[in-house]
Amino acid sequence: MKVLLLSAYDADSHKRWRRGLVAAIPEWQWTVLTLPPRYFSWRVRGNSLTWARGEARDTLRQPWDLLVATSMTDLSALRGLVPELAQVPTVVYFHENQFDYPRSDTAVESIEPQLLNIYTALSGDMLLFNSEYNRTTLLEGAEELLRRFPDHVPKGICRELADKSHVLPVPLESSVFLPGTGKAERPTFIWNHRWEYDKGPDILLAALRRFGREGIPFTMHMVGQQFRRQPAEFAHLKKLLSKQGALGAWGYQESLAEYRQLLVESHGVISTARHDFQGLAVLEAVAAGCEPLVPDSLAYPEWFGRGGWRFSDDIESCAANLSAAMLRCARRVASGAPARLPDVASLSWSRLGDEYLSLLARCAGR
Structure with missing residues (x-):
């Protein structure tokens, strides 16, 4: 199985997740492309251009059995710029979404990051979220945003996203x-x-x-x-x-x-x-x-x-x-009383690794 993994804004938690994923499924042949976590606005909108017309172009055009991308990837544009990727089964992993992110006083108000979330989600064949909270806030936020547009908004978009989504946390080592x-x-x-x-x-x-x-x-x-x-x-x-x-x-x-x-x-x-x-x-x-x-x-x-x-x-x-x-x-x-601690062992790679393998293999075999 040849798998291409794209981490378009490779922050610490994204890096930790992708390294754990590759280590958890060593029998697959992984190729990983990353971009540094800086210049947020440019990175999330420009990663498709950077990869499609940069040094990674030949890598992207190879035959792949599965594409795994983080939600920061401008997937709809990337598939348009590299047509070879359009037919590759694709899993999108959402570490976060742009609908439930508090804005600083200095932030420029823009709906583009939210629209990019929607376009990328629509372009993926399977969506994985690190929590139900993440999944719910994206679906609710997307529905609210789409209602604000004046006309020609297709129906059923959020239902489509919900139907192909699953919750699968970033596991602990x-x-x-x-x-x-x-x-x-x-x-x-x-x-x-x-x-x-x-x-x-x-x-x-x-x-x-x-x-x-x-x-x-x-x-x-x-x-x-x-x-x-x-x-x-x-x-x-x-x-x-x-x-x-x-x-x-x-x-x-x-x-x-x-x-x-x-x-x-x-x-x-x-x-x-x-x-x-x-x-x-x-x-x-x-x-x-x-x-x-x-x-x-x-x-x-x-x-x-x-x-x-x-x-x-x-x-x-x-x-x-x-x-x-x-x-x-x-x-x-x-x-001197002992602490009553929650059991988080169920969130380890040893418990969740097989579920990752099953879901990714299901998408690849669609």
């Missing part, structure tokens, strides 16, 4: 399932997300101010992918945590082993995300023994049930709810 021993003596929390506005640093800052008033000694690790520009809240967070005597690890951890050690010693993993289509970093931390202190929304209820802290549009309400969750965790640590 076996190496992330670490022993839940070696916890720090005092309550220790970790926040392990991209350092961007949509991950809610303003909520975290307000929550830590509240939690600090409890007078409980604690440690806070702030790790995750950083960028040249980042929200001002991170500078305030570092100053606050230093003042509270709670500053632990700070910034991106180059060593995977050291990062995993931080997970092992932490008691709780915090998410303040305004959107998370799967929450892979949180799942990884839970596999290492961290209690999830996450919103009762987004994709989290699919993995952990409805036990998260209540999210609202009001920052102070969110901060109060998160602070209360941290306090409960800290008191549990002080009492």
Whole structure:
């Protein structure tokens, strides 16, 4: 089986997924093309041009048994520019969608990324989503967008997308399932997300101010992918945590082993995300023994049930709810009671690998 895998915006979670997929099905012959995760607007609209008229052109025109593409791929244009791909059975993997993504104050309002999601989804023969939340928000968002157009909108588009869609999370590697021993003596929390506005640093800052008033000694690790520009809240967070005597690890951890050690010693993993289509970093931390202190929304209820802290549009309400969750965790640590952790073993490659193989083989054999 000759398979072409396209990752048009090869962010960390996309990279992790494609590497795991190739390793999970070694009997297939994989060819992987990627583009770097920068210049978002150009990348998602221009990847078809880059590949179809660039160095990858001859590769694309080879005979393939299956094409696997991430949803960032401009698939409809790519199949038009490279007709040889038009008849290749195609699976599209949605790590995220553009219908449920909070916009920054500086973002240019445009429906083009959302239309690209629709065109790519229509061009695929099978659609895979990393969570039901991701699938539902795309279908609902697409339906709402199509209703806004003035005329000549074909009926049944969203039903067509729903009928060929499945939910299949990005699996966890076996190496992330670490022993839940070696916890720090005092309550220790970790926040392990991209350092961007949509991950809610303003909520975290307000929550830590509240939690600090409890007078409980604690440690806070702030790790995750950083960028040249980042929200001002991170500078305030570092100053606050230093003042509270709670500053632990700070910034991106180059060593995977050291990062995993931080997970092992932490008691709780915090998410303040305004959107998370799967929450892979949180799942990884839970596999290492961290209690999830996450919103009762987004994709989290699919993995952990409805036990998260209540999210609202009001920052102070969110901060109060998160602070209360941290306090409960800290008191549990002080009492010596064991954490009641969700079982995420079902989200491992060892459990989901066969399902990937089955669905991809079904598409290839259509």
